[in-house]
Amino acid sequence: MLFAFLAIYLLTFLVLPVGTMILQGLTNNEGKFVADHIKLLLANPVYVESLLNSLGVAAGAAVLSAVAALPIAMVLWRYHVRPSVFIELCGFLPLFVPPFVLALSLQIFFGRGGALGMLFQSYCDLDPAILGLPSVMLIEAMHYFPLVLMTLTMTTSAYNQQAKEAASLGSGWFRLMTRVFLPLGMPGLAFGMSITFLKTLDDLATPLSLGVTNLLAPQAFLRVSAYGSQDPLSSLIATLMVVISGLAWFASIRFVRQHVAFRNASSVSASVLLSKQQMIVGITFLGGILMLYATAYAGVALTSIARIWSYTLLPESYVLSHYLTAIHSERGSFINTLAYCGFAAVLDVVVGLVMAYAIDCAPPVWKRWLTWGATGLLSVPGVALAIAYLQFFRGIEVPLINQAIDASWFLLPMAFSVRGLPFAIRACSITLQGIPASYVEAANISGRNRFRIFIKIVLPMMTVGLFVAFLLCFGLAAVDLSSAMLLIPSETNAPVSYSIYLNMQSTTGRGAGSALAILSIALVTLSLFTLLVLIRRDWKTVSSFRKFVFTGS
C-alpha cells in the first residue's frame, strides 16, 4: 500500500512530467523523434556559451567556497577550536536565505550609490553587476561558504583530541593534516560542495538581479516566459540541466561512499575550556567571518531602515516603517512558507523513509545502484521541474475542489518535495542504519509484529534524525525561488523568498523588500536557536546531526 502510494507520487510528480518535458524537446508536432531542436540549440552560440558558463560558474563557486573553507577549517582543527553548536547551526543559514539577497545587498553597499562603492568609485568600480559572470560565482561561493566550512569542521572535529595526542607522540601536524584531516573532511567537503554546485546551477534570481543572462537557468526561464512552455528549446535546456545535476550528484555520492566511524556520542567533550591561544585563533577566524558577512549584508540592513538614500555615504534619514509595511502586507507569505515547506518536508520525510527502507532491504549488490539511481534521478533543478509541471499539469482539474491544479498553490509544495527528496532519502537511510539490528531482532524473538516493532522501537529511535531531515528539506524549499517564479498562481500564494524578490522591485527604494529579508534572516536564526535549546537536552542529537551530514550512502 505504502509502496503503491510511493509509486504514484513519483510517477505523477516526477517521472511523467519530466519525461513529457524531455519528449517535448526531442519530438516534432506529430510526436516523431527529430533532431531539429537539438540542431537549433547547437546552432546558437549563446546556448553553447550558456552551457559552458553554467558549468564554470557552478564548479567555480563550489571550488572557491572549498578553497576558502579548507585553510580555515585546518587552522581551527589544528588549534582544536570547535565552534559552538549554535555557530555550527548558523553555518546552515545559507540554506534558508536566498542568495540573491546577498547580491542585492552587495550592489547597495558596493555600488556607486552609497557606502563603500561610493567612497572608492574614483579608484575602481566595485558594483558586482559590472563584473558580470565572475560576480555570480563569487556571490554564490560567498553565500555557501559557511555551509562548506561548517560541514568540514563538523566532520573533522570529533578527532581533534586524538590528533593532538598523535602529534604529541611524534606525528607532525603537516602529516596529520594530509593523512587525517583531509581524508576525514572529504565527505563533509564533498557534501557542501555538491550543494553549492547544484544550487548555483539552478539559481535564477541571483544572475538575473546582476543582469547576467548567459547561463542555462536564465536562458530556459527567459525562453519559457517569452514563448510559453510549448517552446521546444526551453525543454531541451531544462533537460540538459537535469542531466548535469544528476551527474554532479552522482559524483558527490562517489566521493562520500566511504563510511566514517563516529565516536560514541557520549564521549563528545561538551565543555573544555579553551586556552588563550585557542581563544585568539577562534575569535580571529570566526570573528573575521562574522565581520565579513555583517559587511556583506549591511547594504540590505541599512536600506531596511533608510527613508532616502541616494548618492550619499549613508542614508539621509531613517524610518522603521518599512518593517511595518513588510509585516502588514507580507505576513501571509510567512504562513505560506510554513505551509508549503512544512507540507513538502513532511512528505519528504515519509517518502524518504519508505525509499530508504526499500533500499535498505534490497540485496547488497543492488543497494548502491539503487541509491545512486534514486538520488541521481531525483536531483531535478527547480527551473526544469517548473517547466515540466507547466506542460504536464496544463488544464488538469482537482476533483474535489473543482479547481484547475495549475491555478492552485498545490504544485508548489509538490515541486518543493520532489526537490528535497534526494536529501531526505540520504538523511533517512543514515538514520535507519543507526538503529541496532539487535534491538529489532530481540523484539522479533519476543513475538512482536513488524508494525509494533516499527512504532515502539524503530520510530522513537529515529525521531531526531527525521526531524533533522525535515529541517533540511524545509530550508531547501524555503529558498527555492526558481520553481516559485514559474509556478506561483498569485502573489497571495507566494512564499517569503518570492515576496522578498517582488518587494525588491520597487521604484522608491528597496525598503520593504530589505526589511522582509532581514526579518526572515532573524526568524531563521531564532528558529535555529530554539532548535538548539530543544536538542541540547540530548547530546546524541549533535552526533546524529553531524553524522547525517557526512556519512556516505
Added chain:
Amino acid sequence: MDRLAHFFSLALLVIFSADVLALESIVVASSFPKEVLVAYKKAFDERNPQYRLEFVNFPGTNIIPFLTDRTPGSRPDVFWSSSPDSFRALLRHGLLQTIGSQGNPSIPSKIGSLNIDDPDGFYKGQALSGYGIMWNTRYLSARTISPPGTWSDLVKPELFGHVVMSSPSRSGTTHLIVESILQGAGWENGWSLIIQIAGNCATITDRSFDVPNSITSGRFGVGLVVDFLALSGKYSGFPVDFTYAWPSAITPASIGLVTGARNSEGGLKFITFALSKEGQSLLLRSEISRLPVLPEIYASTDRPADYPDLFDVIKKHPSTYNPDISEARHLVVNAIFNQVVTFRHRELVDVTKAIQSAERLLIKRPHAEAGVLIDKARALIYRPPVSEKDELTTSPQLQTRAHIAAIAAREAEWARQTSKNYVSAKKLVEQALAMMQ
C-alpha cells in the same frame, strides 16, 4: 518532540482550513510595481469585503504565453498593463472578453487623436503613460554631466557606463520605448540609436523596476523609463528628475477582462473600481504618480505643483507610435534586442568603449584612413541584423510551436552574425588606433 509535532499539525490544519474558507478571490495579472498594487488592493478590499484581491506579477510582454499555458478556468481574471501591444495581441489570440460600455462614462474615450478605450469595448484606458529619461541630479552634478534632453543625447561618450535600461522582452514599457524610437526614427536609424544607447549602458536590467531603482539610489546616473516610475521617485523625495523624450509615445495603460477568467463578475468589479473616481485619484499618490484619464482628477489640489497635466502632455508630445505595427513584430523586436544587446552586452560595451576612445584620439590626431575604419566598425555593429521588410517582421502570427521554431532558427543566425561583427569591429578599431599612434 511530540508537542512540536502537534503544533505543526495544528498549524497546518489552521492554514489549510483558512484557505478553504477564503473569500472569493479576484486575480489580476499586472506588471505594475508593488507600490501600485498594494495601494489598489488596500482600497479595493476595504470597499469590497466579500472579495480578496490578488495579483500575479510578470512582465506585460509575457501575457500571451502565460495565458496560453493555462486553460480557461486556470487563468487570472483581469489583465492590467501599460503595454498597448499586449492588449492587441490578446485580442488577436481571442483572449479578452468584451466589457462593452461598462466603466466610467466621465472618462473620454478619445483625447485629441489618442484612443483611450478600445473602440470595440474589449479594454479600457486606466491611466496615461509617456516615456522619457530620468536621472539622478546628484550623480550627474558630481560628474559635471548635464542632464540629457532626448534619446539621442544618451549616446554621448560622456555618458558611457552611466546609463541603464531594461530589455524589451522583460519590460513592456521598455518595449514601447524601443518601438517608439523605431517608428519615429525609422527601422535602420532607430536600431542604430538603440544599440548605441545600449552600448553606453552599465547593465541591462532584468525588469523595468530595476532602472528607476538604480537611478533613485544613485547607482547609475541616467535611465530610460515610463514617466510614473520616475515621477514616483521624484515625488517621494529622491534627488531625481525626468523629461519626456522624442520620438516618444503617449499611450494608455489599459485594463481588460481575460477570456477564461475564474471570476468574471469580480474582475469586472475591480475594473469598475480602477476607473472610478476613487480608483483614479489613487494614481496621484506620490509613490504611484501616474496620469489619470479622468479629467476631473486634475482639478484636485492635492497634487504637486509641477505634476504633469494630461492634456498638456498629449499636446506637447504628439505620438508617432502605431500599436498595430508594434504588435505585428513584437516577438521579433524582442528577439533581435536579446541576441544583439542583452546576450552580447559585454562585447557591445567593449567595442563601444573602443570606438569612443578611438574617436577621441581621431579629434586630436586627424587621420582619414583611420576615420574610415572607425566608421566601418560603427556600421558593422550599430545596425539591425534583419531588414524591416523581412517576412518575420511584417506578418503577425499566432504563437505556435512552428512559429517559435522559425524565430529560434533566425535567432541562431543573428547570434552568430553578431558575434562575428563584434570581433571584426574590434579589429577594425584596433587597426585605426594603430594608425593614429
